[in-house]
Amino acid sequence: MNKFKYYFILLLAGISFVSCSKKDDDEVVTVPLRDYATQYKADNDSIVKFLKTNYMTVVNSPGAPEDQDVVIKKIVAGDGNVSIWDQKTYALKTRPVYSNDITYNVYYLVLREGTGSAPTNTDRIVCSYTGTLLSNKVFDTSNNFQKDFNLFPYAPEKTVIEGWSEIFPKFKTGTSSTDGNGVITYSGFGAGVMFLPSGLAYYERVSDAIPAYTPIVFSVKLYDLQRMDNESSISPATGDRTIVGDGVPDYLEDINGDGYLYDYNINKTKYPNPPAGLVDDTDGDGISDFLDFDDDGDGFTTRFEITKPAGEVGIVNGINYGVSKYYPWEPLVDNPLTPNVDETEPRGIPRRPTGALADPSKPESYTNSRKYIEADYTDKPRLKIHLDKTYPYKQN
Template sequence: MNKFKYYFILLLAGIAIVSCNKSDDEDVVTVPPRDYKEQYKADNDSIVKYLKSNYMTVVHAPGTPQDLDVVIKKIVPGDGNVSIWDQKEYPLQTRKVYSNDVNYEVYFLSLREGTGSKPMNTDKIVASYSGNLLNGTVFDSSYGNAETFNLFAYSPEGSVIEGWSEIFPQFRTGTSTTNAGTGVITYDNYGAGVMFLPSGLAYYASGKGTIPAYTSIVFSFKLFDLQRMDNEYTISSSTGGVVILGDGVPDYLEDVNGDGYVYDFRNTTKYPNPPKELIDDTDGDGIADFVDFDDDGDGFSTRFELTKPTTEIGIIGGINYGTRLYYPWDPTVDNPNTPNVDEYEPRGIPRRPTGALTDPTKPESATNTKKYVEEDYTAPGRLRIHLDKTYPIKKN
């Protein structure tokens, strides 16, 4: 009898435990993400404290893979080391970033700007990096190796965190030499720096690997090279994924305000109140030029307006018009480093033609256009036809 009571009590206890677990599963509470503005205040306080309580050493070994490597350590009272905040050799800089309706000020250091070109925040880059938490824990590194990354937020192959897209364009690429025997590429004069990122421009609520949610992080980095991108995209009807098509004009040439950054402000959740000075939208249709297939809104696609007539492709009548099907931004000369490709193009994207009318006795119209003169393809400061909504002339 006692044994029966014992097992009966265990059975009831087991049922109770199962019941409690089931209830817990059904009552899972989803915790909403923290407020971005409040989290930024906490992140910024942590970053400033980090900058004031740590010092860094920089390896100066020009021409070696160790050039401008960075080591950051905590200051020990009385050790005589000067904090990152107070040191003067590499003055602390900030960049203003608007994202998730927060006006961030991102701290970064420029160890060397670099001598080449600046990437756009939508280009591909070749870089090396090392990342650590504010407690000094290294969570990731390329170990000095050059790797390729896409800064474009909507890249179908995946992109980097937002902080990278904002800080890398502050630097320039370097120079490169390729060993003829081994094929190994050596970089020099590249940009190098350190960025201190609040969680809102990093992994925020999701975290990643050993990076906890809502964690500010630090990256030291080197910018070796870049690839210009042309990012007009569409969404695949079959897969729902992003498909990059481009319109013939690289993103860096669609930066209307010339600040080195372009943004797709159609994402009104992320950008509810975008500053007007950040908008790069020629036709004012709410679609930035770098993702707009019709930049001037004239009903003719940019790709159509950049297409060269078949009479201006290749050698015609003894004149070399270049081999491309589309006009480049400006006339280009052949690159001797690409012997198998002829980049020569004597004409860039033209402006609205200014020559004589096809029929001088009739007014200008879609069927009686003016003829192009050579200056229409080369004049400095010309309004190129893909940005001129008055051309092509529409038929009545």
């Protein structure tokens, strides 16, 4: 059994929604929208000035070298402190983010990358955070308590600002251990700081804590993640969205391997001219693979194409083909941390079969198919059948 899933459920049960969404603390009001490009220039100028006039220290509590707590203060003339902009301990990085028909260059610091896996911008994460204004006033904090958030930027129940969805994938999770009292401790987790223009934060929304059009700073720690499979159905009657999934987790549908998955069709006003190459769309039908039930457009759903034949589930002729009804992305070995469950899956999602024809005297067709050979399930690289529109065969 996946240990994380168990703890993740427990964590969800104890979490209360916090003010990162700015929907649950002060009453939020809106003001007339400013031009995004003009506002970004002003925000970027403010952020650069902040980086050049403030310094940062990373604090670890006694006996807790993993803390990576961040303290940022304004430089006082003659105090000898080096600005965030000029310090060399942590490289100041930027990430281009397309939104609101402009490209933001978001500054961030990696204090520690992390030792585990990086989330995509559509996964769920367990993290802690502290949010401050450019005055260094704290407007929100989790006080180092781990909280759960959905990074999925297109969810109706959106829980995070866009900047989080874009920067958290630059970090990796840590590893966890549990003591005799059930207390989970993380080590090696990713930690960093992101400096967000208002267009990727709360923009025109205003509350007592955050004025409208305000750039903000978040120091964050990434502890754990849950991989998501976000294909969904929409109720014609209510418009409610229900996640169904296609059997392939989002992170494996990141065809270009950049760590991000986008659906620019969701809002043509916000994303009218997206840069080429950012969308992972195998069949070019305008639906990104992570939201597409038929990734290759061959008329067969991905779920159907990755389903094992009934005779290849469990122990067959002394061979353990795995208990799942679906092929994993790649073959799996047994997890030694779960001694009561055998996760062995010797076959991954196959490619189009390359074995002998049923009747070698006739051409390959729907009624004269090739046989699968073991290499079809394991060869690397291989074009998996749910991404190959030439298979299954079309019936004549």
